Amino acid sequence: MKILQVIQSAFRTLVEEQDDTIVWLSENLRCAGADISVLLRGHACLYAVQSKVQPALHLGDWVQTQPADLTRDFANLTDFNVPVYVVEEDLRERGLAGRKCLPGIKVISRKRLTEVYELADQVWNW
Amino acid sequence: MELGEDMNEKTTLTFAFMDPPFESERTITFFRLLDSALDHGANIHVFAYEGAVALGFSKQQAHGNGMHNRDTDEENHPLTKDWISALRNKADSLQLEFNWVNCGLCVDERGVLESVHECKRGSPADFWQCAAASINTLAIGTR
Amino acid sequence: MQNYFFIQSQDPYTDRVTDDQFLLMSQLAGEGKEVSLFLTQNGVVPAAFQAESPIFDKLLDQKIKIYADKFSLEQREIAETELKRNIESAEIHVVVQAMLAGDKVIWN
Numbered sequence: 001m002k003i004l005q006v007i008q009s010a011f012r013t014l015v016e017e018q019d020d021t022i023v024w025l026s027e028n029l030r031c032a033g034a035d036i037s038v039l040l041r042g043h044a045c046l047y048a049v050q051s052k053v054q055p056a057l058h059l060g061d062w063v064q065t066q067p068a069d070l071t072r073d074f075a076n077l078t079d080f081n082v083p084v085y086v087v088e089e090d091l092r093e094r095g096l097a098g099r100k101c102l103p104g105i106k107v108i109s110r111k112r113l114t115e116v117y118e119l120a121d122q123v124w125n126w
Numbered sequence: 127m128e129l130g131e132d133m134n135e136k137t138t139l140t141f142a143f144m145d146p147p148f149e150s151e152r153t154i155t156f157f158r159l160l161d162s163a164l165d166h167g168a169n170i171h172v173f174a175y176e177g178a179v180a181l182g183f184s185k186q187q188a189h190g191n192g193m194h195n196r197d198t199d200e201e202n203h204p205l206t207k208d209w210i211s212a213l214r215n216k217a218d219s220l221q222l223e224f225n226w227v228n229c230g231l232c233v234d235e236r237g238v239l240e241s242v243h244e245c246k247r248g249s250p251a252d253f254w255q256c257a258a259a260s261i262n263t264l265a266i267g268t269r
Numbered sequence: 270m271q272n273y274f275f276i277q278s279q280d281p282y283t284d285r286v287t288d289d290q291f292l293l294m295s296q297l298a299g300e301g302k303e304v305s306l307f308l309t310q311n312g313v314v315p316a317a318f319q320a321e322s323p324i325f326d327k328l329l330d331q332k333i334k335i336y337a338d339k340f341s342l343e344q345r346e347i348a349e350t351e352l353k354r355n356i357e358s359a360e361i362h363v364v365v366q367a368m369l370a371g372d373k374v375i376w377n
Contacts (some may be wrong), residue, residue: 001258006375009269013176017235021176022267022316028250034258042286110289114296121271122257123375124142126267140370143377151310152278156359157341162365266376269279 003029003036004120014068015057020047022072022126027063028080039116041090046073048086048107049099052072071102078104085116090099138169138223140260142253144268146177147206156266157209164216169223171260173253174245177268179207179228182245183238215245227252256261262263272303274374277312281322287312288324290377298331305372307364308356311340316356317347329355334358336363 007022014020027034040048043061049071056064077084089110091097108116117123141163143156150169163170188203190196210226217224227248241247255258257263275294281287298304306328308316315322316337328335336359337352349358368374 003257005253008377011201012268021362025175025250025253029254032251032254041289049290059208098311110292111296113293114300114302117273117293117297120373122263123373124263125377126144126265137369139365155278155309155338158361159364162360162362163368165362166365166369168365168369225275262366262371263315264364264374264376269284 001035001121002119003034004116004123005029005036006037006039006041006123007044007047007090008042009126010046014054014070015064018064018066018068020068020070021071023047023077026082027073027076028108030077030080037083037120038117039113040075040086043094045086045090045094045096046093048084048101048105049096050074050089050102051100073101074105078102087113128133132261135141137167138171138256138260140173140253140257142173142175142257142263142265143178144176144182144266146180149177150268152207152266153181153269157206157213159264160213162218164213164220164224167220167222170213170225171223171256172226173248173250174226174228174232175253176229176232177236179232179238179241180236180238182226182228182241183207184211184240184242192246194197210242210244225256227256229253270302272305272370272372273297274305274307274372275363276307276309276364276376278310278373279377280311281325282314283311286377289327289353291324291332294333295327296332298328298333304332305334305336305363305367307336307338307359307361307367309341309361311341312348313337313341313345316342316352318351318353320353326353329353 011063050070053069054067067070088107186205186207190198191201214224226245230247278303279287315325335356
């Protein structure tokens with residue numbers, strides 16, 4: 001069974017959870033043996049062009065020591081042959097078309113989205 | 127935790143949900159879907175992720191509503207833990223399975239360690255196990 | 270061939286992704302896929318007769334089965350007689366029926 005994980009919400013939990021919780025879930029599903037692919041839509045396209053660890057939060061005398069690292073998390077997917085797609089038009093609308101995508105992330109046009117949906121047996125839209 | 131072994135693979139549905147109680151209309155639609163799934167004779171598996179682990183928190187308490195001059199009994203405030211119990215009772219009466227798994231790490235960080243007995247502790251691996259044994263899975267994300 | 274069953278809870282007035290979902294539905298239907306749409310929560314608002322939602326309205330004349338959740342309509346006091354063409358009010362059961370039929374059921 002092939003699952004397409006669609007991630008649209010972005011930056012919602014990156015500080016509090018020190019992860020994007022759906023990217024984290026995707027890593028877990030892969031480890032559990034699921035045949036998944038990942039599609040980044042909307043603001044989640046910003047994840048595709050991350051280049052460094054998230055800034056650490058400081059509140060009073062509390063300092064974050066393990067900020068989220070999306071570059072690591074996406075490598076945990078692409079290094080294990082999980083297809084990860086990002087929508088070209090979403091990047092362009094946000095002025096990101098000129099930025100380099102993380103290794104292994106495939107940029108696809110909105111016109112070809114249906115191909116990605118067709119490859120999956122189930123689509124889990126988060 | 128043993129999951130799925132007693133479930134008829136052909137009539138089991140899995141639902142993944144993320145919202146805590148009282149914050150979103152999605153919570154209502156989710157519970158309506160579970161109720162409908164039982165009406166259709168489906169066994170149900172729920173993976174409660176992130177905020178949804180609070181849906182079964184056993185220490186939820188009803189209260190009155192002074193603005194409307196209703197005491198606690200009169201207000202009869204909805205509590206999601208009661209909805210879970212009600213759906214479990216319905217499943218039992220229909221001889222259907224109703225398995226609710228809370229993501230354990232999500233429970234820990236939120237401190238909602240006391241759940242109604244219908245809710246068990248698990249992990250994303252359990253979610254995958256049940257999704258793989260179901261005929262379909264609906265994921266309801268949050269915003 | 271699996272059918273697609275979209276559940277649209279978000280609305281195009283507050284959530285930009287809603288229009289992207291409508292475009293995806295339109296694309297799939299245009300490619301000959303069987304597509305259904307269940308509007309629920311604020312997602313029912315563009316279904317009202319005089320609601321302005323040009324991208325949603327394009328779906329009305331495509332081969333897409335469109336349902337509007339009766340409960341959500343009743344909450345918002347949108348009468349069934351006030352729905353745009355080719356939209357049927359329905360109970361939430363249609364979602365479960367789609368799941369049981371093995372459709373690709375996609376929530377937004």
